Amino acid sequence: MALIVQKFGGTSVASTDRIKSVAKRVARWQAAGHDVIVVPSAMAGETNRLIALAKEISPSPDPRELDVIASTGEQVTIALLAMAMHGEGLKARSFTGSQVTVLTDSAFTKARILKIDETRIRKALAEGNVVVVAGFQGADEDGNITTLGRGGSDTSAVALAAALKADECQIYTDVDGVYTTDPRVEPEARKLDTITFEEMLEMASLGSKVLQIRSVEFAGKYKVKLRVLSSFEDEGEGTLITVEEKRTMEEPVISGIAFNRDEAKLTMLGVPDRPGIAYQILGPIADANIDVDMIIQNIGRDDTTDFSFTVHRSDYSKALAILETVRQKIGARDLSGDTGTCKVSAVGVGMRSHPGVASKMFGALAKEGINLQMISTSEIKISVVIEEKYLELAVRVLHKAFGLEKPPKSKLGLTGRDETDIITPS
Amino acid sequence: MALIVQKFGGTSVASTDRIKSVAKRVARWQAAGHDVIVVPSAMAGETNRLIALAKEISPSPDPRELDVIASTGEQVTIALLAMAMHGEGLKARSFTGSQVTVLTDSAFTKARILKIDETRIRKALAEGNVVVVAGFQGADEDGNITTLGRGGSDTSAVALAAALKADECQIYTDVDGVYTTDPRVEPEARKLDTITFEEMLEMASLGSKVLQIRSVEFAGKYKVKLRVLSSFEDEGEGTLITVEEKRTMEEPVISGIAFNRDEAKLTMLGVPDRPGIAYQILGPIADANIDVDMIIQNIGRDDTTDFSFTVHRSDYSKALAILETVRQKIGARDLSGDTGTCKVSAVGVGMRSHPGVASKMFGALAKEGINLQMISTSEIKISVVIEEKYLELAVRVLHKAFGLEKPPKSKLGLTGRDETDIITPS
Structure with a gap:
């Protein structure tokens, strides 16, 4: 009971x-x-x-x-x-x-x-x-x-x-x-x-x-x-x-491929590379109640850098207008945006202990000629922003690349599931 | 305020x-x-x-x-x-x-x-x-x-x-x-x-x-x-x-004429005239959750009496079936019912101090040839059960007979209303 x-x-x-x-x-x-x-x-x-x-x-x-x-x-x-x-x-x-x-x-x-x-x-x-x-x-x-x-x-x-x-x-x-x-x-x-x-x-x-x-x-x-x-x-x-x-050695590295169709990408180009600049850009966006998803800033060149982030597609116009004001204020060179993007991610706790997941992922996508516009990683996931038209292809390619169609094997003949966990109605 | x-x-x-x-x-x-x-x-x-x-x-x-x-x-x-x-x-x-x-x-x-x-x-x-x-x-x-x-x-x-x-x-x-x-x-x-x-x-x-x-x-x-x-x-x-x-002497005796279209009348004829008989008849009706409105029992003749009451028309069939069982049990002579009736009442606190209201009401209805099937009175109202087809006629006749179309007069030039009572929004 x-x-x-x-x-x-x-x-x-x-x-x-x-x-x-x-x-x-x-x-x-x-x-x-x-x-x-x-x-x-x-x-x-x-x-x-x-x-x-x-x-x-x-x-x-x-x-x-x-x-x-x-x-x-x-x-x-x-x-x-x-x-x-x-x-x-x-x-x-x-x-x-x-x-x-x-x-x-x-x-x-x-x-x-x-x-x-x-x-x-x-x-x-x-x-x-x-x-x-x-x-x-x-x-x-x-x-x-x-x-x-x-x-x-x-x-x-x-x-x-x-x-x-x-x-x-x-x-x-x-x-x-x-x-x-x-x-x-x-x-x-x-x-x-x-x-x-x-x-x-x-x-x-x-x-x-x-x-x-x-x-x-x-x-x-x-x-x-x-x-x-x-x-x-x-x-x-x-x-x-x-x-x-509760996983065995043979457990898969990646558990699933997630994706998000409704991404829009914004980039501010030639941003003066000085402390506090990220806050100056994202502060007004947050004040306007716009949720920011991925944020990418690479190392600068010539005292300037490029700053990119993604928002929900419905917030794109609003975000762009805010950024234009910010751009003039901080003296950035230019602004670009794209609503034709999506995000695809490989997720799995196994990647903590398995190196090479990222290169496997990038390789599989490259083989299909899919260009990676942005990359972001965490402990247990790798996300890429790509052109939206490649979404389905990318998901299928990655699903296959990580062998997700096959049920997990186990050395001990156990699945990852502890059978005593199951509570049944009868 | x-x-x-x-x-x-x-x-x-x-x-x-x-x-x-x-x-x-x-x-x-x-x-x-x-x-x-x-x-x-x-x-x-x-x-x-x-x-x-x-x-x-x-x-x-x-x-x-x-x-x-x-x-x-x-x-x-x-x-x-x-x-x-x-x-x-x-x-x-x-x-x-x-x-x-x-x-x-x-x-x-x-x-x-x-x-x-x-x-x-x-x-x-x-x-x-x-x-x-x-x-x-x-x-x-x-x-x-x-x-x-x-x-x-x-x-x-x-x-x-x-x-x-x-x-x-x-x-x-x-x-x-x-x-x-x-x-x-x-x-x-x-x-x-x-x-x-x-x-x-x-x-x-x-x-x-x-x-x-x-x-x-x-x-x-x-x-x-x-x-x-x-x-x-x-x-x-x-x-x-x-x-x-808060009324003056000239206040009308009757305040309004109320009526109820949905009455149905039931009468048990030749009921043995002994104590407890009303309870024997109405007990099973109450147990069936039927609301009884008017109840009339006249003095008996030859050790029997006639017992009448009214219910809402929608309860008529149910009440009739219950009464038939009761009739056999108590040995009453016969049962009669009528769904073509209605009730008309004259209401007014003034009738307490004014005799002759009932006779005025009955006279007005008699003049139109409306037969009174049942009569019931309280301190401040007189109700009659009549054929439903006379309902509108009876209401109009009584409204006129008691002068209700005319606003109340007052010796002191006051209406029945105390003006200080009025609370207004401005």
């Missing part, structure tokens, strides 16, 4: 029929003797509908009041789910974030969880209930309703799992796990049985939008066992996101 | 445009120096939508969970209203029933208010806010969300007015006040400036559905000054529902 937190996203609870399916699934877990806490999102489209309603009143609605509205989406789902569980003969009880209480700070629309009071949940579980807790929401210490921002339900689930020391936190989504890359780009992409938190973080931030990145950080920090599963298939054990590196 | 509670029904907040209109109206009251607490219902149709969603999951959803869902309707409106007020340059802050707290018992879907904590409202008012409180909802002492049942927002408003000792509780509806009868039946129907609580109770229960009957009882009990106004007209002072009888 284990304590399981199960999170269901908006598409998994998009209709009353789907909500009934979720209830049936939960019933199987409870029948197997497990305690279950269910954390649903709002029904697909509902949060958008509510926010659109608020925008009809005001283009920039008060954040406190926006949270009062937005939180109703999950409030509806928890009650519908509890009812559906009653229909399956289960005892079930719903709780809003305020009722739990999921205590957050007062940063409305993007609050952070500070503390979860487990009293009411423990009591309801002890009484034999499936406990249904609204994701995405909490309350600050004055009792104001807060929300955690988009995708916050993942974070709610992980935080609950951490607070209650759950045996596993299962994130049900519309995919059946984390893949070596996007199967729509590379048909031979393979589902991973396990991935480390660090790899998952790199994969998530690079555009594999299976899990909310904050929830992965949270799970890593609090050592919550996180599993990604499909809510539409009854079989399959998804992908386990592991804290430790 | 006064403290005013303003309640807006579902049609008054049916769209974001109407919500903006409400905000403008509130702004005028605040500009005049008044403290305002606004209590909205859910947007028209929203509560029905939410309940339909619940019924898709279960035909008889768990009441606790149903309240979690149903309460979101008002939660959305309070935030939209607060945002709209910000748009008018006002400070405004919304509170759910749980946040206030509006403490209720745990009778989910039909909870009763036990106590209102005024702390947060007083604080928000002191900070210069318009306070927007969700109608229809509260929380029990365990923090479970409760709702007060249909029309509960009126009750919320009156309860808040009572708890905070507000100077006036204004109920904004789609009519501009309480009329002497339904203007669709009698075009000469006249808006009343004042009506007593007792009269209002009789009018409401008889089908003049301007105000929720519970809220009128509540207002009477706690001496809350209640006013019914139109939310679609800026002019007009509506109808004040008075605690005391």
Whole structure:
């Protein structure tokens, strides 16, 4: 018998029929003797509908009041789910974030969880209930309703799992796990049985939008066992996101190929090479609330240097206009930009101990004549910015180059997965 | 400067445009120096939508969970209203029933208010806010969300007015006040400036559905000054529902003619005339959750009597089937019923001190050849059951007979209204 937190996203609870399916699934877990806490999102489209309603009143609605509205989406789902569980003969009880209480700070629309009071949940579980807790929401210490921002339900689930020391936190989504890359780009992409938190973080931030990145950080920090599963298939054990590196020598160096289509590149040419110049360039960009992804500055020549960075494509025009002002101020020579770029990355904790990953990657791309415009590396990933038209080709080439289509071998006849880890509904 | 509670029904907040209109109206009251607490219902149709969603999951959803869902309707409106007020340059802050707290018992879907904590409202008012409180909802002492049942927002408003000792509780509806009868039946129907609580109770229960009957009882009990106004007209002072009888000698005996179209009549004939027989007949009816309206039993003849009562037309078949079982058990002679009936009533506190009201009423109806099937009287009303086809005729005849089309005269040149009572927005 284990304590399981199960999170269901908006598409998994998009209709009353789907909500009934979720209830049936939960019933199987409870029948197997497990305690279950269910954390649903709002029904697909509902949060958008509510926010659109608020925008009809005001283009920039008060954040406190926006949270009062937005939180109703999950409030509806928890009650519908509890009812559906009653229909399956289960005892079930719903709780809003305020009722739990999921205590957050007062940063409305993007609050952070500070503390979860487990009293009411423990009591309801002890009484034999499936406990249904609204994701995405909490309350600050004055009792104001807060929300955690988009995708916050993942974070709610992980935080609950951490607070209650759950045996596993299962994130049900519309995919059946984390893949070596996007199967729509590379048909031979393979589902991973396990991935480390660090790899998952790199994969998530690079555009594999299976899990909310904050929830992965949270799970890593609090050592919550996180599993990604499909809510539409009854079989399959998804992908386990592991804290430790339970890997054998033969484990692959690279776990996956991530990519991001929406990159735009900006370069300021002939920047005076003096201390503080990076801040002078990026400060105004940050002030305009534009997220910067890759940043590249090479060593200078002739007292000047070239400074490049990438932003989301939708921020490109805004960033360019800001840079022009900065360019005149600091006396840089010129400005160039490109919205026809993308980013492709190889991710894997194995590269720490395996030299030569970068050269293997660059070699494979060079063989196809793909020019590398920017290169950036971290401990466990190598990213390159290339022309967007080469995206699919680059992903397929790298997937093949690192042998990702083949399941990992092991000297001891074990997979990377520890079989005792598996919790099943029966 | 006064403290005013303003309640807006579902049609008054049916769209974001109407919500903006409400905000403008509130702004005028605040500009005049008044403290305002606004209590909205859910947007028209929203509560029905939410309940339909619940019924898709279960035909008889768990009441606790149903309240979690149903309460979101008002939660959305309070935030939209607060945002709209910000748009008018006002400070405004919304509170759910749980946040206030509006403490209720745990009778989910039909909870009763036990106590209102005024702390947060007083604080928000002191900070210069318009306070927007969700109608229809509260929380029990365990923090479970409760709702007060249909029309509960009126009750919320009156309860808040009572708890905070507000100077006036204004109920904004789609009519501009309480009329002497339904203007669709009698075009000469006249808006009343004042009506007593007792009269209002009789009018409401008889089908003049301007105000929720519970809220009128509540207002009477706690001496809350209640006013019914139109939310679609800026002019007009509506109808004040008075605690005391501020009336002169010349005040009319009858204040209004109420009617109810949906009556069905049932009669058990030849019932053995012995103690306990009424309970034997009505007990099973009550057990089946059928509301009984009028009950008539005349003195017996030959050791038997005839026993009649009326129910809502939709309960007629069910009631008839129950009565047949009862008839056989108690050995009554026969059963008869009629769904083609209606009830017409004359209501007025004046009839206490004026004899002859009944004979005047019966005479007026007799003159038109309208047969009285049942008669029932209380301190301040006389009701008759007649054939439904005579309903409109009877209403018009009685309206005329009691001179209701003419405004009340007064020896002292005063209307029944004390002018100092009027609170205006400017």
